[in-house]
Amino acid sequence: MSDCLFCKIAAGQIPSNKLYEDEQLLAFYDIDPQAPLHFLVIPKQHITSAAALTEENAALLGHVFAVIAALCRELGVAESGYRVVTNVGQDGGQSVPHLHFHVLAKRSLAWPPG
Numbered sequence: 001m002s003d004c005l006f007c008k009i010a011a012g013q014i015p016s017n018k019l020y021e022d023e024q025l026l027a028f029y030d031i032d033p034q035a036p037l038h039f040l041v042i043p044k045q046h047i048t049s050a051a052a053l054t055e056e057n058a059a060l061l062g063h064v065f066a067v068i069a070a071l072c073r074e075l076g077v078a079e080s081g082y083r084v085v086t087n088v089g090q091d092g093g094q095s096v097p098h099l100h101f102h103v104l105a106k107r108s109l110a111w112p113p114g
């Protein structure tokens with residue numbers, strides 16, 4: 001999608017602080033971190049939110065979570081723990097309409113979220 005911020009980041013048209021990239025995914029640090037470690041994982045393909053996912057996205061989602069697990073091991077937070085969040089729509093607090101998974105770590109996270 002031509003006017004989508006995260007499509008532009010995925011295409012390298014807008015710079016990001018990249019953590020990981022492959023053919024399907026990009027992981028980069030959040031510009032406004034909500035925890036000492038806060039990065040985002042996005043599919044390069046434009047998907048508006050988790051509400052648009054179908055069975056056809058099963059392999060992509062498996063890959064997303066495998067990459068998150070590997071990155072969290074590399075970053076040393078696999079044992080201390082972390083949170084993976086995807087916000088959907090207005091009430092879910094989604095501000096960028098391109099599917100993304102927040103990964104937050106290195107502090108104790110409250111539950112329930114606000």
Ligand code: AMP
Pocket residue numbers: 005016028029030031032033086087093094095096097
């Ligand atoms: P959400 O509110 O769940 O849609 O999350 C969007 C996230 O994208 C927020 O945590 C923002 O801080 C983050 N964000 C927005 N613009 C950028 C950017 N250019 N680079 C990195 N993160 C960004």
Ligand code: ZN
Pocket residue numbers: 001004005006007008045046047097098
């Ligand atoms: Zn997009």
